[in-house]
Amino acid sequence: MPIRITGMGSGLDIDKLVTDLMKAERIPLDKLKQKKTLVGWTSDLYREVNTKLTSLRKAANNIRLTGDWQNSKASSSNDNAVSATAQAGVPLTSHSVFVEKLATGAMITGAKQADNFDPSKVVIGGNGTENLIINGKPIEYKASDTLKSVMDKVNASDAGARMYYDEITKQVSIVSKDTGDLAKLDLAGSTGPILGVVGISTTLANGQNAKVIFDKGKNSPTDPGITISSASNTFTANGITYSFKEVTTEAIKINVSGNDDGMINQIKEFVDQYNATIDLLNERTKEKKSKGFNPLTEDQKSDMKETDIKNWEEQAKKGLLSNDEIIKSTLRDLRSIINGVVSSNPKDFKTLSDIGIDTMPYNAASPKDSGKLVIDESKLRKKISEDAGSIVALFTDQNNGIASKTYDQVNKSISGLVEKAGGVGSPAENLTTFLGKQLTDINKQITSFDAKLARKEEYYYKMFAAMDSAVSKNNSQLNWLMQNGR
Structure with missing residues (x-):
């Protein structure tokens, strides 16, 4: 910022005059910054929802497959x-x-080697190119290959076998990857010195069941x-x-x-995460905007205490996601899934209500609790003792399982939120997201307007400087006339 000495000729407080004029000029810029703040807050609230949905997805994933259950x-x-x-x-x-x-697999083992035997230093020798044939699959090797390089070729091939050197027994073995009576090793047709180098004389072996x-x-x-x-x-x-x-x-x-306790704990974890998610989604879609609470400008903040600023901003953030369609549709879909029927299950095991998990009705005194789940643990334990497998199927059924469908739906909702505001931890100004593009555009407008204001401020200072100079000149002339006049 340039250092200015103003008002010397006129005695006017030019700095204050310019500051007051610039306050009016900055009103559009303040509105842009307030808009940027609102978009940033909205983005943060979407990410908050995304974090909660991610926790629900994890809980659903933990019980959406039969093998996940601890019954x-x-x-x-x-x-x-x-x-x-x-x-x-x-x-x-x-x-x-x-x-x-x-x-066991089929195994063919060679003769015991000397104590100083080192596969990486044993050169196969022979003439030209030869083949170690395993189950009809040729593994090509050259005279310059070492035993180690041949073993690597066998292990990387599709012959269905491993070749290795046991440093304890000092023997080279070839073993089939499969086990059982049908597993076999057939080395017939192998050429060159490879089998002789490792002391293998048998060319056929079978595994056992x-x-x-x-x-x-x-x-x-x-x-x-x-x-x-x-x-x-x-x-x-x-x-x-x-x-x-x-x-x-x-x-x-x-x-x-x-292990009924393990199974109940898994269900409780899912229900707890579901209720926490419903609680937040209800709060965000149903809270009303607080009239008159816009984001504060820097000038406004300078006259307020930290606690007052915090309380003001809490009010200003209210209702930013009110009636948001992504969140409302997520709520509808989750409630539909929770109230769904697994028709393939036996009678009295087709719905969550059948096993002691019910949905809380709407209560005007506590609207946030609408749609939450409550567990009758005594009934749930009784149902587990009667048919734990059907309870597992209620959550894991491929077509209608509660956990399976919840997992898929939450994935869909998270994708929609990421498209709108980005994922948790990603930069706010992400050009691949709807709100990220908005923030980028607003920042460009702010930069452009800052430059415009700088030019305007310079204009005002030049204008007042010219006035100050003119006043100073007139005062000098007047003083001369007064001193030299009659």
């Missing part, structure tokens, strides 16, 4: 040998498990139990998934017990 829990007497997990709705039960054989006996001796000492053969060491039956890890010499006990 039943399985425990093992020896997790190192056999572990188990139970899906929701699995009846309380127990089983004994003997593992006679583990499922796991052999497991369930509930042996359950009904009587001579009860043979149920024997299963599995190509994998993971086996699922009646909603329980078993993982076989070791051959056993004694029965491993698997118990499936209830």
Whole structure:
């Protein structure tokens, strides 16, 4: 800012005159800045809603798939040998498990190598280009290749096998990626010295299935139990998934017990997030604007206390999202989903109301609570004990599940809000959003108007400077005449 010495000739307070004139000139600029503040506040409120919807989406995502539910829990007497997990709705039960054989892949192992054997330094040798053939798939190698580079080629190929060197046994092995009786390794047709280098003489091998006996001796000492053969060491039956890890010499006990508290906590988390979301959406769409509370100008703020400014701005922000169509449609859609029917479920398990989760009616004394959910925990526990699987289906059904549809709807709403105001954490002046473009345009107008005001202020100072100079000259002439006149 230039340093000016004004009013020397006229004695006028030119700075004050210019300041007062500029106040009138700045009125349009103040209105632009107020508009910018309103757009910024609106953007912040949309992002607040977006944050709340994101929390609801997370809660819905946690229970929209059957495998997410914590209704039943399985425990093992020896997790190192056999572990188990139970899906929701699995009846309380127990089983004994003997593992006679583990499922294995086909394996061909070479001869033991010297202690200083290093695959990265062993050059295959031979003449030209040769092929290691695994299950009919040729893996090409050259005489200059090292054993390490050949193993890398095998492991990156589609031959369905791994080739590795065991530093403990000092042996090179080729093993199929699949397990079970149908897994095989066939090295027939391989050319060149590769098999001789690693000491492999066998060219054909097969895997084996796991052999497991369930509930042996359950009904009587001579009860043979149920024997299963599995190509994998993971086996699922009646909603329980078993993982076989070791051959056993004694029965491993698997118990499936209830976890109703876990299931109820999951439902409560969803309901809490839903209610928090409904609470905010109701507040934002139904609050009325406070008349006479516009954003404060800098001059207005300079005459106010911090607490007064804060209280004023709280009033000024009210109603900015009143009757907003995105939020209103989100409210309608969420309420429709919550009141929906899963027709594929059994009778008395088709709606949330059936299991003890009801919608609060409208209350004029507390309009924000309209549409919130309330849980009758006693009824919910009773329904879980009757048919936990149907309760899970009520939330997870692919077509009409409450959590599934809520997740999809919230995703849609978040996309609409991001398009309007940007995502949480993104810059406010984002040209890809509706409000971001508005802010950018307003900032351009403010910059242009600032330049215009600077020119106007300079004009006023020049005008008063000319007047001051003229007054000074006239005063000098008058003084001369008075001193030299008669």
